[in-house]
Amino acid sequence: xxxxxxxxxxxxxxxxxxxxxxxxxxxxxxxxxxxxxxxxxxxxxxxxxxxxxxxxxxxxxxxxxxxxxxxxxxxxxxxxxxxxxxxxxxxxxxxxxxxxxxxxxxxxxxxxxxxxxxxxxxxxxxxxxxxxxxxxxxxxxxxxxxxxxxxxxxxxxxxxxxxxxxxxxxxxxxx
Ligand code: 5GP
Ligand code: MG
Numbered sequence: 001x002x003x004x005x006x007x008x009x010x011x012x013x014x015x016x017x018x019x020x021x022x023x024x025x026x027x028x029x030x031x032x033x034x035x036x037x038x039x040x041x042x043x044x045x046x047x048x049x050x051x052x053x054x055x056x057x058x059x060x061x062x063x064x065x066x067x068x069x070x071x072x073x074x075x076x077x078x079x080x081x082x083x084x085x086x087x088x089x090x091x092x093x094x095x096x097x098x099x100x101x102x103x104x105x106x107x108x109x110x111x112x113x114x115x116x117x118x119x120x121x122x123x124x125x126x127x128x129x130x131x132x133x134x135x136x137x138x139x140x141x142x143x144x145x146x147x148x149x150x151x152x153x154x155x156x157x158x159x160x161x162x163x164x165x166x167x168x169x170x171x172x173x174x175x
Contacts, residue, residue: 006153006163006170010145015155015169018144019047022125023054025142026095029123034058036092038085038114040106041065043099046156046164047127047144051097062087066106079109089117095141099157100128104136111138128152128169145169 010018026035035055039048041063052059065083094114101107107124114122123141132149153159154166163170 005174006172008168009147009150009152009171010169012167015144015167016050019050019127020054022142022144023051023056026051026055026125027057029141030093032057033093034060036060036062036087036089036094036119038094038096039063040096040098040110041083042164043156043158044097044127047099048097051125060087064110066110079105081110081113084113089114089119091118091120094119094122096122096124098124098126099155100130100152101126101138101140101143102130102133104134104138107138108136127155 037048037052037059039045039061042065048061052061062085063083064081064085067080067082096107096111096114098107107126111122111124124138125142126140127144129140129143129146130149130152131146150171151159152169153163153172154168154170156164157169158164159172
């Protein structure tokens with residue numbers, strides 16, 4: 001049924017295929033390495049769950065809760081780490097996983113925080129690279145989809161805690 005509020009951008013099959021390709025790229029770069037994935041809550045939880053099952057070899061997972069957004073759709077410009085990881089990072093192969101990179105503030109700042117814990121390597125995997133409002137440079141080692149603008153929901157991404165359980169990725173029209 002047509003929904004006037006949202007438009008499908010990437011359906012479940014496209015998402016699953018792309019996540020598989022990202023996992024392959026990670027495997028190619030880190031054959032037989034024991035990777036620690038650090039997911040940024042809450043938006044990354046579905047992407048991360050699918051990604052690690054595609055990786056196919058043992059890995060570990062930890063989470064951080066970081067917000068640069070309030071309840072609206074515009075970045076507040078400040079970083080609030082309300083939950084930090086608890087697993088040791090020193091000497092580990094670490095991949096930071098987020099749902100979407102917008103201004104770049106969250107990943108730019110949190111990557112610096114993790115870097116001080118001296119991982120062996122530290123890369124970033126983001127499901128969506130939203131380029132139009134970037135103001136902090138972030139190097140994405142792996143990304144799923146690239147868009148210019150728009151507010152996306154589904155596959156873990158929310159708008160005021162709604163839509164996370166949708167299997168595809170949608171653009172919300174009225175925000
Ligand atoms: P940044 O710090 O890069 O500006 O913002 C990153 C965070 O803002 C993402 O992890 C995500 O939680 C949120 N965000 C940015 N753009 C969108 C979007 O289009 N949809 C949703 N649901 N969240 C977004
Ligand atoms: Mg987020």
